[in-house]
Amino acid sequence: MILTEIGDEKMLSRAMKEAIKVSLAFTSAIVLAIFFGWDKPYWAAITVVTLASNESFSHSIKAAHNRILGTFVGASMAIGLVAFFAQDRFLFIGSFILLAGIFTAMSYDRKNGYFFRIAFIVCALISFMGSFDDAISVKIIFLRLQETILGVVVFSLVYQFLWPMNSEVEFYEQHKSTSKGLHDLVVELTECVSGKRAYTQETLADYQARLLAMSNNIKSHSLILDLPAAGSYQLSQQRKHWRKLTLASYEAIVKLQAWLDKAAPLVNNTSLPSDSEHQQGSTLLSELANEAVIIELNEQLIEISDTVSLIQEARRELHKSAGQLNHSFDAVEKIKVTSHWQHVIKQWNNPTPLSIRLKDSAIVMVSLMASFALWIYLPLPNGYMFPMLAAVLAINLVAMPKFIVNQALVGMCVSGTLVLLQYTFIMPALTEIWQLAAFYFINLLIIWRVCSTPELAVQKVIGANLLVVLTMSALYLTPSFDITASLNMFVQVFLALGVIRFFIAWCKEG
Structure with missing residues (x-):
């Protein structure tokens, strides 16, 4: 039976219903991934957040199709990069930066732009997280596909049966x-x-x-x-x-x-x-x-x-x-x-002129060059994490106006601080899976409801992503609570964002 009668309809606004749906799907994806024994449950949760950020269920299904297809294409590119260029770091970096420029220019397509963006993001994740090893990369590819499909299925079921919006x-x-x-x-x-x-x-x-x-x-x-x-x-x-x-x-x-x-x-x-x-x-x-x-x-x-x-x-x-x-x-x-x-x-x-697309591609490429230089010549912790974060943030932020990038910086500061405080003082006391589920459900419900207005859409996505990224160690099959690792991750996110923001502010208009 379709659950359209849950709660008092008059007491729940559309924004609250939307927050409940995405929180339920988000939490269910995490719990199911842990139940299946998968190593990175936060990937399934991030898939739910991405799909829920669209204007309608039809848009979300289109995005889900692009996300799955982009995962296949990005994984194939990652395997190619690792197989042919892993032994020469400068050849690998050059090829990776060139791919970033090409996919940035293609990501401005209104209908299929998300496909190109997610393909490059998956390519970056698998290339770096696989430690440039074919066997590890293939394992991560299958895990990524499993988590993505799980997120899509859970999102679709929740949004079809709980207050469905035709x-x-x-x-x-x-x-x-x-x-x-x-x-x-x-x-x-x-x-x-x-x-x-x-x-x-x-x-x-x-x-x-x-x-x-x-x-x-x-x-x-x-x-x-x-x-x-x-x-x-x-x-x-x-x-x-x-x-x-x-x-x-x-x-x-x-x-x-x-x-x-x-x-x-x-x-x-x-x-x-x-x-x-x-x-x-x-x-x-x-x-x-x-x-x-x-x-x-x-x-x-x-x-x-x-x-x-x-x-x-x-x-x-x-x-x-x-x-x-x-x-x-x-x-x-x-x-x-x-x-x-x-x-x-x-x-x-294709509303964006070719000249602007090429300029934004150049901004992404220069940002990645600077990030790789910092990674190579400075003793940054967490190994591959910094250039991977820079690649993911660059292709997502370059299309945004400068004031949105500034808002993203503020949002990361506020959301990250609140999440780290909870990670330090609350999460170590959570010993049962239902307690962990309640923690994520309540947090995402608050984020989605507070940031329900269009002008806070970016903050909504940032808050949801940081919620799982900064607490990912608690989602491992053997949970651990190391504030040092989370702080290092937080600092590297800010450093990568700072590099990208510098080049956007310097080169981009508006």
């Missing part, structure tokens, strides 16, 4: 939210043109931010229309119509962005008293002298408004039809789009 329902909700956002924005802009609302630099920035959020929302959830729609009968039957509505919404956003760009020079920044509606009117578009431009903007806004109204009408018509086959939808037929679905998807899949 991707079809989520797609409808997101599309409804976008169309409502477009309608509200058009109404506000119409009021600006008619003189009922002030149009200032602040409101302009707010409108542009809202349009950017809607554009990103459409790009993200459009993937659902290209994924298998098992269990989503209505969406699968109406896929062509929803694609048209998605294109129409995106074109409306593009037109509104162009409208705002054209109207931006007309904004009057004169500061006026707030107690006079008439004086505030001088900041409105309707009060400006350039009447020809105002008339043109008004006509464009009316056209966009008509399109948005048709989109809303078509959305309601499609939603009520219950997936009727060969049904004619008048509102959908009235909507005119100028772009083709495959062409737009191709643009969305």
Whole structure:
């Protein structure tokens, strides 16, 4: 029986339900891996965290497919590197850095970028953790595959049976939210043109931010229309119509962005008293002298408004039809789009210019060169750990804006300190498997609930990863509690992050 009745539905927010699901899957993956006698249970737990970080269950399943396939490819590359270049460290390092640059450039693909990223990460893990030995590397490959598949299976079962969220329902909700956002924005802009609302630099920035959020929302959830729609009968039957509505919404956003760009020079920044509606009117578009431009903007806004109204009408018509086959939808037929679905998807899949991708590849390669130099010429503890951490962090952080990298540094400091305190004072007292499970469940529940807002998404992933990475010795088949090893790991994470942050701050814009 599907567990949709657990707890009082009114008492649990969606964020809390999501936190409970990911905590249960995370803990179950660890417990099962220990039960099976596998050596690194935290790999299965990290798989759960990665899949749970996606926008919807459909996105997570796509990521799971890419993660398993990327594990195979990355393992094959690692075997090749170890087999051919293990005897010459500079040849190995050069080949590894070249692979890092190539896979960084390819990781910007919106649809399959995660495949390239995880392939390189697995290649790095197996190459270094295998101590450049073929037999050990093969053993680690099989263990990694087992842990990855376990994480995927546990995640899928928990998310299918505990408060399941149908991707079809989520797609409808997101599309409804976008169309409502477009309608509200058009109404506000119409009021600006008619003189009922002030149009200032602040409101302009707010409108542009809202349009950017809607554009990103459409790009993200459009993937659902290209994924298998098992269990989503209505969406699968109406896929062509929803694609048209998605294109129409995106074109409306593009037109509104162009409208705002054209109207931006007309904004009057004169500061006026707030107690006079008439004086505030001088900041409105309707009060400006350039009447020809105002008339043109008004006509464009009316056209966009008509399109948005048709989109809303078509959305309601499609939603009520219950997936009727060969049904004619008048509102959908009235909507005119100028772009083709495959062409737009191709643009969305590679939004980053080649020059920026090559520049980021160069940043990763230079960061790894510096990390290998530190590893070779400085007496760093933990052997292979430092260059491996640098490789994993570099390919993940280089695509992020600089302020996100700074936030990641702060998040690592706070999360790492809290985890190490618990590792020192609480975990040695946990002698039973259920106590260990409760420890991880409660910690991840708090992390996922506190960091449920979009702006804290990076902190959520960082906290969950550090939770298992810094306490990994407690998950061994023969547990050990050595604070020195965890502190060394923590210091090396910061050192690797510092090297990468230096080159990102030096070379990257934005």
